[in-house]
Amino acid sequence: MKKSNPVVIVGGGPSGTAAAAMLGKYQIPSIIIDETSKIGGVIYRGPLRNTATLPHLDDNLQRAMSALRTRYEKHKSFIELKLQTRVLGPEGDQHLLLSEGGGLTTLEHNELILATGCHERSVPFPGWQLPGVMLLGGVQLQIKSGLVKPGSKMALLGTGPLLPLVACQLHKAGVDVVGVYEASAFNKLAKEAVALLHKPKLTLNGLSMMSYLKKHQILFHYGYGIVSAQGDKYLEQVSVAPYDDQWRPDRSQAKPLDVDAIGVGYGFVARTQLAMLLGIEHDYSKVSGYIPKLDDNYQSSQKNTYVVGDSSGLLGADAAICEGQIAALNIVHQRGLLDSATMEKERRKIERKHARIKRFRFGFDRFSARQTGLLDLPQDDTVVCRCEQATKKQLTDAIAEGVKDLTTLKMRTRIGMGDCQGKTCSSYALDLLHQAGHDKNTGVIKPRFPLDPIPFTFMEETLNEQV
Amino acid sequence: MNKYDVVIAGGGAVGAACAYFLSRDTDLKIALVDLKKSGNASRASAGGLWAIGESVGLGCGVIFFKTLSKLHSEAKGEEVPTMRPHQLPDCFFEFALKSNDMYPDLYEELRTKHDVDFKFERTGLKFIMYNREDELYADQIVSGIPHLSDQIRWLDAEQLKSEEPYVTPDAIGAIDFICDHQVNPYRLVEAYTEAARQNGVELFLNTEIQSVLKEGNRVVGLKTASGDLHCDTLVNATGAWANELYKQATGKDMPVYPVKGQIVLSERMPKIMNGCISTSDCYIAQKDNGEILIGSSTEEKGFDTTNSLDKIQELSRGAMKCLPILNESNIKRCWAGLRPGTPDELPILGKVSGVEGYLNACGHFRTGILTSAITGKLITELVTEQPTSIDLTPFNVSRFDNDPT
Ligand SMILES: Cc1cc2nc3c(=O)[nH]c(=O)nc-3n(C[C@H](O)[C@H](O)[C@H](O)COP(=O)(O)OP(=O)(O)OC[C@H]3O[C@@H](n4cnc5c(N)ncnc54)[C@H](O)[C@@H]3O)c2cc1C
Ligand SMILES: Cc1cc2nc3c(=O)[nH]c(=O)nc-3n(C[C@H](O)[C@H](O)[C@H](O)COP(=O)(O)OP(=O)(O)OC[C@H]3O[C@@H](n4cnc5c(N)ncnc54)[C@H](O)[C@@H]3O)c2cc1C
Numbered sequence: 001m002k003k004s005n006p007v008v009i010v011g012g013g014p015s016g017t018a019a020a021a022m023l024g025k026y027q028i029p030s031i032i033i034d035e036t037s038k039i040g041g042v043i044y045r046g047p048l049r050n051t052a053t054l055p056h057l058d059d060n061l062q063r064a065m066s067a068l069r070t071r072y073e074k075h076k077s078f079i080e081l082k083l084q085t086r087v088l089g090p091e092g093d094q095h096l097l098l099s100e101g102g103g104l105t106t107l108e109h110n111e112l113i114l115a116t117g118c119h120e121r122s123v124p125f126p127g128w129q130l131p132g133v134m135l136l137g138g139v140q141l142q143i144k145s146g147l148v149k150p151g152s153k154m155a156l157l158g159t160g161p162l163l164p165l166v167a168c169q170l171h172k173a174g175v176d177v178v179g180v181y182e183a184s185a186f187n188k189l190a191k192e193a194v195a196l197l198h199k200p201k202l203t204l205n206g207l208s209m210m211s212y213l214k215k216h217q218i219l220f221h222y223g224y225g226i227v228s229a230q231g232d233k234y235l236e237q238v239s240v241a242p243y244d245d246q247w248r249p250d251r252s253q254a255k256p257l258d259v260d261a262i263g264v265g266y267g268f269v270a271r272t273q274l275a276m277l278l279g280i281e282h283d284y285s286k287v288s289g290y291i292p293k294l295d296d297n298y299q300s301s302q303k304n305t306y307v308v309g310d311s312s313g314l315l316g317a318d319a320a321i322c323e324g325q326i327a328a329l330n331i332v333h334q335r336g337l338l339d340s341a342t343m344e345k346e347r348r349k350i351e352r353k354h355a356r357i358k359r360f361r362f363g364f365d366r367f368s369a370r371q372t373g374l375l376d377l378p379q380d381d382t383v384v385c386r387c388e389q390a391t392k393k394q395l396t397d398a399i400a401e402g403v404k405d406l407t408t409l410k411m412r413t414r415i416g417m418g419d420c421q422g423k424t425c426s427s428y429a430l431d432l433l434h435q436a437g438h439d440k441n442t443g444v445i446k447p448r449f450p451l452d453p454i455p456f457t458f459m460e461e462t463l464n465e466q467v
Numbered sequence: 468m469n470k471y472d473v474v475i476a477g478g479g480a481v482g483a484a485c486a487y488f489l490s491r492d493t494d495l496k497i498a499l500v501d502l503k504k505s506g507n508a509s510r511a512s513a514g515g516l517w518a519i520g521e522s523v524g525l526g527c528g529v530i531f532f533k534t535l536s537k538l539h540s541e542a543k544g545e546e547v548p549t550m551r552p553h554q555l556p557d558c559f560f561e562f563a564l565k566s567n568d569m570y571p572d573l574y575e576e577l578r579t580k581h582d583v584d585f586k587f588e589r590t591g592l593k594f595i596m597y598n599r600e601d602e603l604y605a606d607q608i609v610s611g612i613p614h615l616s617d618q619i620r621w622l623d624a625e626q627l628k629s630e631e632p633y634v635t636p637d638a639i640g641a642i643d644f645i646c647d648h649q650v651n652p653y654r655l656v657e658a659y660t661e662a663a664r665q666n667g668v669e670l671f672l673n674t675e676i677q678s679v680l681k682e683g684n685r686v687v688g689l690k691t692a693s694g695d696l697h698c699d700t701l702v703n704a705t706g707a708w709a710n711e712l713y714k715q716a717t718g719k720d721m722p723v724y725p726v727k728g729q730i731v732l733s734e735r736m737p738k739i740m741n742g743c744i745s746t747s748d749c750y751i752a753q754k755d756n757g758e759i760l761i762g763s764s765t766e767e768k769g770f771d772t773t774n775s776l777d778k779i780q781e782l783s784r785g786a787m788k789c790l791p792i793l794n795e796s797n798i799k800r801c802w803a804g805l806r807p808g809t810p811d812e813l814p815i816l817g818k819v820s821g822v823e824g825y826l827n828a829c830g831h832f833r834t835g836i837l838t839s840a841i842t843g844k845l846i847t848e849l850v851t852e853q854p855t856s857i858d859l860t861p862f863n864v865s866r867f868d869n870d871p872t
Contacts, residue, residue, distance in 0.1 A: 419734070450801065456787055
């Protein structure tokens with residue numbers, strides 16, 4: 001392995017940039033590949049800009065991001081950015097296939113860090129495909145773009161701290177927020193989470209999220225959630241109802257709300273497609289879905305391939321930074337630029353911080369842990385796989401006939417065979433299988449190569465290979 | 468103790484076919500053991516039943532032969548010669564055509580008796596000609612198989628256009644092998660397996676075979692992840708991995724090795740092809756759900772199953788040249804599979820002298836979907852000690868005895 005070879009990092013979020021900055025500190029070059037036009041990852045949906053424009057982050061995280069930015073700037077000369085470039089999968093031996101600017105290229109890697117983050121979990125319910133029904137992250141993206149408002153009269157439904165946050169942001173952007181519906185009951189909130197919700201924020205003129213909502217008379221309902229969405233061509237109305245502790249709606253108490261858009265957020269799923277295509281071994285976790293098996297240095301079952309950040313388990317940005325740094329330190333050590341003792345010392349420092357975050361994070365995870373009631377939201381004829389138009393009944397029938405694993409379910413119903421490769425529906429299908437008592441060898445919907453469809457016209461010519 | 472009359476190792480098209488025919492025609496107690504390894508050929512296959520096409524070196528063969536002759540002349544520092552058809556020996560024609568003849572009935576039988584549908588479609592296989600060289604090549608193919616002239620149609624540009632309107636107007640004509648068809652290979656394996664299960668075969672799926680159990684010169688079973696399975700006869704249908712079991716069963720090596728093939732698949736399209744197509748660059752088949760399948764490379768890279776850009780490009784360009792409408796579509800998926808190759812491109816079937824309780828059913832190279840049916844039948848005949856439908860001498864492993872490779 002040539003010492004000067006750059007480390008290849010997929011994903012320019014907090015974990016990827018933290019890894020690059022750490023490598024740069026030891027003068028190891030790296031290449032960050034990200035499909036978006038700016039680095040920063042989902043937390044910014046924008047450039048590494050001043051933390052003042054990150055109203056949604058608490059003060060600690062704002063400080064952490066600001067420190068990351070400083071480190072990144074300092075070591076920038078060692079970091080090459082490949083933006084608007086999507087990794088489509090592995091190519092040949094030790095290469096990645098990239099799609100950029102209307103063509104394909106390949107990129108060699110010796111050490112590879114996967115920092116691909118997570119995506120929002122889709123929860124199907126009757127009417128979930130109507131225009132106007134959005135995921136929370138999508139809502140936030142629209143507010144931040146500042147161009148169009150996601151709706152004029154909106155409700156937010158889901159679980160976790162993103163709900164009140166987006167509610168505040170929507171209100172500030174001039175949207176009439178008719179209600180916020182948190183699936184879990186208030187008494188399940190851990191004290192850390194309560195503290196977070198009530199912590200004053202500069203950007204809310206010193207108010208906490210909850211007092212901001214109260215001040216503007218935005219109703220926040222605990223133990224409530226979505227039942228269905230209705231509308232002719234567009235969303236016109238949603239039904240909400242109280243949820244019990246299994247998140248089963250009490251349909252007899254359902255009430256209609258007139259809205260033209262909603263944001264729905266029932267959690268996140270790690271983006272592990274690339275890791276799976278690379279043949280890395282995974283385990284199943286209830287919170288994050290499939291996550292890669294890793295050692296203490298975030299090295300996967302494949303030597304010299306690391307998985308960090310939300311793509312290795314959902315712990316938030318602060319933890320993502322720590323993980324990127326640890327993986328980078330290990331590479332520095334492997335390359336012989338750091339002796340074992342120093343590396344251990346550095347690592348333990350970061351690890352202690354990581355452990356603290358983990359404890360805090362688990363409080364939220366318990367609160368927001370997805371309950372089985374969500375599985376019963378779809379009616380028999382509700383489409384649960386958009387691409388192949390598979391309905392809930394097709395899935396439950398197949399399971400009743402004895403299907404015990406995802407692959408067979410896919411063959412029977414075509415679920416997961418469409419263009420999204422199961423991104424939208426596979427976690428629902430998996431939850432159904434688990435509910436039916438099949439929790440061993442349920443398998444995965446294997447991601448396909450390439451991760452995105454490639455226009456045949458891209459095959460006419462290629463850009464040069466870069467080594 | 469788990470004791471069977473027959474244990475079949477490997478549940479690809481070949482192993483599953485053996486399980487089906489054995490369970491249909493005998494009362495024996497049978498088990499099938501399989502673990503889908505990455506690159507297993509049957510799932511990767513194109514599903515062509517191209518009995519004549521493959522026998523004369525079209526389909527998968529055309530690229531195989533192109534690669535071979537290119538390597539050959541490069542090695543000798545010569546110009547690449549004009550391509551000549553690469554025709555397999557008569558025994559292979561018999562093997563392939565006999566198997567092909569079985570499909571219409573097999574299709575009905577599996578559908579009506581077992582309610583499984585492997586999507587048999589009568590398509591024909593057209594070799595598309597772009598220029599004078601292609602025409603010469605077609606001439607040579609046709610003159611090499613005079614006994615099959617009733618299975619061949621010549622199409623001029625006009626006829627081709629009316630039968631396959633999406634084929635490039637640059638094409639000057641085609642020859643059509645009217646008895647060559649297609650199936651959905653994945654469903655074929657499922658169909659054999661499900662029918663075998665209904666007939667009482669015990670399935671050990673997702674189960675790794677760890678080793679062969681022997682007593683003296685007799686094979687007595689398999690050690691698997693689900694325990695030992697004892698048997699009177701072991702059928703080795705482990706595809707590209709077959710030499711591993713062979714070696715344990717016989718103490719010798721046989722030349723079965725993985726030959727990698729990459730495939731490109733389009734998104735679903737409306738029906739734009741009436742039949743399967745081979746050109747001198749690639750073959751193209753529209754499958755039952757509308758996706759267009761383009762194959763395939765021929766590479767000796769061990770058990771590697773990664774896709775490489777150069778091959779994907781070659782295949783795609785070949786297909787776009789033939790079907791310009793692909794310019795409006797996307798590649799949805801690519802994959803690679805491992806054909807169980809042999810040096811003479813013939814399968815390895817039957818007994819091994821000096822070893823009891825063991826049968827080979829492997830080395831089906833680029834036609835194991837097509838020839839799975841006859842293989843199932845032949846293995847059944849061997850197990851029940853009946854005369855075989857075709858002479859198996861050319862397919863016995865002993866043909867390699869004096870060959871150091
Ligand atoms: C709206 C919102 C608010 C949040 N608020 C907080 C908070 O207050 N506190 C907190 O701790 N956490 C918060 N988080 C979570 C935090 O953003 C994540 O934990 C953090 O971003 C994880 O960083 P990461 O580097 O693992 O992944 P990400 O930031 O998700 O970055 C992954 C990057 O990889 C890229 N990528 C993925 N696959 C490919 C591919 N195949 N090719 C090219 N590029 C690819 C993506 O485009 C993305 O830029 C919030 C998240 C969101 C969405
Ligand atoms: C790209 C491509 C295109 C093709 N196109 C065609 C075509 O159009 N028409 C055609 O007729 N043929 C085609 N072929 C060839 C055809 O696919 C093969 O000849 C055929 O599938 C071989 O079947 P098999 O059952 O012997 O092997 P396989 O399908 O590979 O089955 C062997 C099975 O044994 C299992 N196994 C091996 N070792 C063990 C172990 N230790 N424990 C448990 N299980 C084990 C394997 O995992 C596998 O499941 C194509 C092949 C490729 C690669």
